[in-house]
Structure formats: C-alpha cells, structure tokens
Amino acid sequence: MKQELVYKKYSEKAILIEWPAKIDEKTLQNLLNYKKSIENYYNELIVEVIIGYNSLLICYVYTINDIYSEFSSLKSLYNPDSVLPFKEKVIWEIPVCYSPVLAPDLEFFSKTKSLAIHEIISLHTAPIYTVYFIGFLPGFLYLGGMDQKLNLARKNTPSKHVQKGAVAIGGNQTGVYPADSPGGWHVIGMSPVDLFDSNSNTPCVISSGDLIQFISISEKEYNAKKTLIDTNNFTLSSRLL
Amino acid sequence: MKGKVKIIQPGFFSTIQDEGRFGFSKYGVPRSGAMDKISYRLANSLLGNKENSACIEWALVPPELHFYEPTSIVLTGSEIDAFLNDKKIQMYHQIKVNKGDIFTASICKNKVYGYVGIKNGFLSKNVLNSRSFYKSITDQSKLNTLDEIAYQSNDLYSNQFSSFSSPFSSASDLRIEVYKGPEFDLLNTDSKTKLLNSDFTISKSLNRMAIQLVEKLPNDIPPILSSPVLPGTVQLTPSGTLIVLMRDCQTTGGYPRIFQLTESAINTIAQKRVGETFNFTLIE
Numbered sequence: 001m002k003q004e005l006v007y008k009k010y011s012e013k014a015i016l017i018e019w020p021a022k023i024d025e026k027t028l029q030n031l032l033n034y035k036k037s038i039e040n041y042y043n044e045l046i047v048e049v050i051i052g053y054n055s056l057l058i059c060y061v062y063t064i065n066d067i068y069s070e071f072s073s074l075k076s077l078y079n080p081d082s083v084l085p086f087k088e089k090v091i092w093e094i095p096v097c098y099s100p101v102l103a104p105d106l107e108f109f110s111k112t113k114s115l116a117i118h119e120i121i122s123l124h125t126a127p128i129y130t131v132y133f134i135g136f137l138p139g140f141l142y143l144g145g146m147d148q149k150l151n152l153a154r155k156n157t158p159s160k161h162v163q164k165g166a167v168a169i170g171g172n173q174t175g176v177y178p179a180d181s182p183g184g185w186h187v188i189g190m191s192p193v194d195l196f197d198s199n200s201n202t203p204c205v206i207s208s209g210d211l212i213q214f215i216s217i218s219e220k221e222y223n224a225k226k227t228l229i230d231t232n233n234f235t236l237s238s239r240l241l
Numbered sequence: 242m243k244g245k246v247k248i249i250q251p252g253f254f255s256t257i258q259d260e261g262r263f264g265f266s267k268y269g270v271p272r273s274g275a276m277d278k279i280s281y282r283l284a285n286s287l288l289g290n291k292e293n294s295a296c297i298e299w300a301l302v303p304p305e306l307h308f309y310e311p312t313s314i315v316l317t318g319s320e321i322d323a324f325l326n327d328k329k330i331q332m333y334h335q336i337k338v339n340k341g342d343i344f345t346a347s348i349c350k351n352k353v354y355g356y357v358g359i360k361n362g363f364l365s366k367n368v369l370n371s372r373s374f375y376k377s378i379t380d381q382s383k384l385n386t387l388d389e390i391a392y393q394s395n396d397l398y399s400n401q402f403s404s405f406s407s408p409f410s411s412a413s414d415l416r417i418e419v420y421k422g423p424e425f426d427l428l429n430t431d432s433k434t435k436l437l438n439s440d441f442t443i444s445k446s447l448n449r450m451a452i453q454l455v456e457k458l459p460n461d462i463p464p465i466l467s468s469p470v471l472p473g474t475v476q477l478t479p480s481g482t483l484i485v486l487m488r489d490c491q492t493t494g495g496y497p498r499i500f501q502l503t504e505s506a507i508n509t510i511a512q513k514r515v516g517e518t519f520n521f522t523l524i525e
Contacts, residue, residue: 009420011501012420012504013504018423022466023466047263047264048267050266050469050492050493052469054468057468057469133267133493135467135491136493138269138271140269142493178269198270198368203265203268204268204269207267
C-alpha cells in the first residue's frame with residue numbers, strides 16, 4: 001500500500017514530512033527507513049532529522065533555495081515497500097517499583113480507574129513496548145503498546161516537580177522521567193535506572209525502534225539497585241527478541 | 242597561558258552560550274545556544290573569534306567579573322553603562338582587559354539579553370559538542386557567585402576594525418515574521434484573522450525555553466501526535482495560550498504548531514521585554 005505523505009515547508013532551513021496521524025509500527029519502520037535514506041543521501045548538508053510518531057523534520061545546514069525541487073528530491077528517496085534487512089530487536093528491561101510509598105499518584109490512579117494495585121502492575125508489565133522516539137526531555141522515551149485499560153487523561157494542572165525515575169501514564173501513553181521536571185502525567189511507579197548520561201558519547205543507550213519491558217521490583221530491590229546505579233555498578237539488562 | 246574570570250556577582254540568569262548543540266535531537270537533547278544570535282555573533286566578530294566561541298549571556302542584570310589575566314572583551318546586546326575598574330567603557334568595541342581588572346555595569350536600559358565576548362571564547366566544559374549551559378546536560382544551569390571560568394589569556398591587542406558605531410536600531414521590530422505552521426490551516430477563519438490582524442503582548446512567563454503571550458485565542462484544534470518542534474515554533478495550548486518556543490525548547494511537542502518564526506524573528510522576539518507588543522506577519 002502506498003501511503004500519501006505530506007511535504008511542508010517548516011522554516012527557511014527545515015522541511016516536515018507527515019504520515020497519516022496514527023501510532024503504528026509500520027509507520028515507525030517506514031519513517032526510520034526513510035530517515036536513513038535521507039541521512040545517507042544528504043550527509044553533511046543536513047544538521048539532523050528529528051522524528052515524531054508520524055513525522056520527520058529535516059533540518060538543513062543552509063537556507064533552502066527552491067522548496068519544490070527539494071520536495072521532489074526527497075520524494076525520490078522514499079520507498080515504502082523496500083524490505084528492511086532483518087535486524088534482531090533488542091528488549092531493554094526496566095525495573096520499576098510500583099509502591100504507593102514511592103509513587104505519589106498510584107493510589108489516586110487505582111481509585112480513579114477502579115483497578116487494584118496488583119492489577120495495574122500486571123497490566124503495565126505485560127506488554128512489550130515499542131520505543132517510537134526520544135523527546136520532551138533528554139532520554140525521555142515515547143512508547144507505544146500500553147494496555148488501553150490504563151488510559152487516564154493527563155492532570156488538569158501539571159505537577160511542578162516530578163522526580164527523576166518516575167514511571168507515569170498520561171492519556172494513552174506511558175513513560176519514564178529521565179530527570180526532575182514539571183509534568184502532567186500520573187506517577188504510578190519509580191525506576192532506579194539512569195536513562196540519560198550527558199558525559200557519554202551515546203548519552204542514551206536505547207534508540208527508536210528498540211523494545212522495552214517493565215519488570216516489577218520490590219522497594220528493597222529498588223533501594224539496592226539505586227545504590228548500585230549511584231556508584232556506577234549497574235548496566236541496564238537487555239535481551240534479543 | 243590559562244586565564245580565568247571569577248564571577249563576583251552573577252547578575253540574572255547568566256549562562257555560557259555558543260551556537261548550540263546540534264545533532265543530538267535523537268536523544269531528546271535541546272539545541273540551546275545564545276538567545277539573540279545576532280548580538281552573540283557580533284561579539285565574536287568584533288574580537289576576530291572563531292564562529293562558535295562561547296560568550297557569557299545575561300538577562301536584564303549584567304554580572305560583575307574579575308579577570309585574572311590580560312585579554313580583550315566585547316559587550317553586545319542589551320544596552321548598559323559598563324565600567325572597567327570604574328572607568329566607563331563602550332559597547333560594540335574591543336576593550337583591552339589587564340590582569341586584575343574588574344568589570345561592572347548598570348542594569349540594562351532596553352532589551353533583555355546581553356553578551357560578554359572574550360578573545361578566543363570562554364572555555365567552560367564542552368558537553369556533546371557545545372559549551373551552552375542546559376540543566377541535566379551540563380553540570381550547571383547558570384553562573385553563580387565565585388564560579389570561575391577559564392579562558393586563554395591574550396596580551397596582543399589590536400583596535401583595528403574592531404568597533405561598531407551604533408547597535409542595530411530596534412524601531413522596526415514590531416513585525417515578527419512567520420511562516421505558516423503545520424497546523425495553521427486547521428484554524429478557523431476567525432482565529433486566522435485574529436492572529437494576523439491584532440497585536441500580541443509578551444507576558445511575564447518568559448525564559449530560555451519559551452515566551453508565553455498574554456492574548457488568548459479560542460482553540461478548537463485537537464492535540465496532535467507528538468511531533469518535532471524547533472526554536473521559533475508557536476504552539477497553541479488547549480486553553481488557548483500562545484507559546485513561542487525559544488532556544489532551550491524540547492525537541493518534540495503535542496500542541497498544534499501555528500507558526501514558525503524566521504531565524505531573524507527569533508532573535509528579535511528574544512530581546513522583547515514583558516509588556517512589549519508586536520504583530521505576526523505571514524511570509525511566503
């Protein structure tokens with residue numbers, strides 16, 4: 001099936017390409033594939049390609065002179081039917097402590113959704129989530145695959161301070177706060193892991209297209225892992241699909 | 242020889258800034274960089290510096306600085322009465338600094354951001370190809386009293402071609418030039434007319450991440466799937482607030498993108514103070 005993509009001028013140095021507005025893995029694969037072709041073709045002529053759920057923003061180094069000829073050269077690089085080389089997918093295991101002691105909104109969430117805490121845990125840890133992209137904060141993963149039984153609209157007034165490591169739900173999305181930040185999502189758990197290290201050349205080991213699974217841990221395990229991480233004795237575990 | 246500058250008073254939200262951090266959006270890292278790139282680049286040009294040299298950026302209140310070794314500096318941006326050891330010095334002019342000199346200045350008279358450029362740039366830590374401060378990327382998010390920043394000391398001083406008679410006039414800054422944002426066409430006719438025919442005011446809520454505008458616009462566009470944004474993107478929130486994203490903005494957002502400011506309009510709006518008005522002018 002040939003999807004209709006929309007090409008728009010975004011600024012004097014940027015072009016936006018949009019897919020139909022939906023979150024699915026086929027779009028993600030198309031988008032990552034297209035991103036790669038664009039990066040290979042333009043190389044040093046572009047600063048970077050920023051991705052969202054259903055769009056690519058191509059940031060050029062220089063001002064775009066002829067937008068329509070640029071659109072057509074971009075279009076010639078798109079091949080939605082190209083078969084991707086088989087690549088084994090990585091599943092990252094993110095430990096999460098789902099405890100009302102650590103997670104400020106867990107009891108509210110449980111009451112509002114009429115779900116017992118153990119039900120929330122099993123619904124949240126069952127899926128294998130897909131990492132669509134990283135945005136909002138350095139190291140914040142946009143995940144797809146949450147069970148819709150956990151869907152809860154964002155807070156009307158965002159919290160001023162959400163703690164680093166907070167595992168939260170906002171609408172039909174879930175994610176982990178990689179740093180202290182204001183935020184409007186409901187915090188249902190805490191993870192001890194560091195998702196972002198600015199002193200590393202690869203500041204975030206997880207990337208678009210990878211997979212995530214949340215693993216429920218006790219408060220005791222949380223504290224033990226936190227100590228290991230604070231002393232740099234912890235590596236995020238992963239397995240191949 | 243290594244020189245250093247000690248921050249006697251940090252001023253208000255003073256940071257180290259260069260062009261910014263490019264190519265790390267895939268990790269969700271903001272671009273950062275000088276709020277007013279024109280003033281920032283002028284400081285480096287007047288010093289004959291390399292393009293990406295780091296300057297001190299301050300907002301409304303300039304810092305007080307103690308220089309430990311000889312160098313040259315240039316002041317650009319927001320207009321101030323500046324002094325080196327109580328002797329008045331000019332802006333937009335290369336100033337020779339001797340060992341032990343102390344820089345002070347009055348609160349700025351116009352605009353918001355000012356720059357202190359130094360020969361060969363300030364040498365704070367380079368993280369992910371940039372020295373621009375950003376919380377959770379660099380160790381510090383702003384300069385504090387008694388901080389020390391390194392620079393390469395420089396005894397050679399040449400005053401040739403190194404001044405600028407007067408800073409750019411700000412008379413024509415009422416127009417903020419914009420491109421249509423990706424969601425602009427989803428707005429109803431009333432909203433489009435209002436956006437393009439009324440004045441907008443800078444609110445008190447402004448920082449390096451974003452500037453909120455006072456006037457509201459009824460919003461009947463649903464939220465969008467999180468999509469890329471850039472400095473200069475104007476978002477419309479569900480409650481109808483217009484937000485102009487600035488240099489430290491995040492890489493993606495879920496609010497409709499109504500406009501994109503031109504590169505030069507980003508520099509212009511950065512220098513607007515609380516209560517100043519302007520209008521959006523659509524181009525192309």
